Amino acid sequence: MVRPRIVPRDFYLDAPDVVARGLLGKLLVRRYESGPHTKPQRLAGRIVEVEAYFGVDDPAAHTFAGKTARNAVLFGPPGFAYVYFIYGMYFCLNISCEPDGKPGGVLLRALEPVEGLDTMARLRGLDSTAKPRLLTSGPGRLCQALGVVRDTHNGIDVTRLRSGLHVEDDGFVPEEIAVSTRVGIRKAADRPLRFAIAGNRFVSR
């Protein structure tokens, strides 16, 4: 392992499938403050499952029908969080990629929890003895475990420490990447754009 370093904006300039593969093994880190007088805590998980969404020629992408108020972040510069509300209950987190003006993003689907598991369990409404797998295996679950919500996090820069949500590289490199089709979509459901660390227990489903 290397001294952890924040993943720079250049990393996110590439096409969604390239960025998606590259994100596997990186750490998603949240600086979480439970109250005004408590000191911030690090919540961190290793990214083990992602999906790529192309901007224009991908019918499954939120950006397929053009720019709207909701998806504007995906049309902006790379390295920003796109958080949206789904099924009336959950949030999902993407990171924008491609140059400014060209839409594209990567959905984070599962983490292997690394730091702050107790707090993650509490935020998920689970007992601290709950199986770690229930904390962050799934796009809605990982947002809940890290306290990621749209009001606070949509549009923030994940290449800045002060954002409170960033991605860092500690040198971990996955041995093998498993490729499959994306989960939970109807359109373009046959495209091989889901990537996961092969054999990792924290991959969803």
Add this chain to the structure above:
DNA sequence: GGAGCGATGTCCT
């Protein structure tokens, strides 16, 4: 352990 299904808010057709 897996299929089926209801909950529930926001956005665009």
Add this chain to the structure above:
DNA sequence: GGACATCGCTCCG
């Protein structure tokens, strides 16, 4: 009005 990049519960094997 319908679809939705989900989850957790029930029921069945």
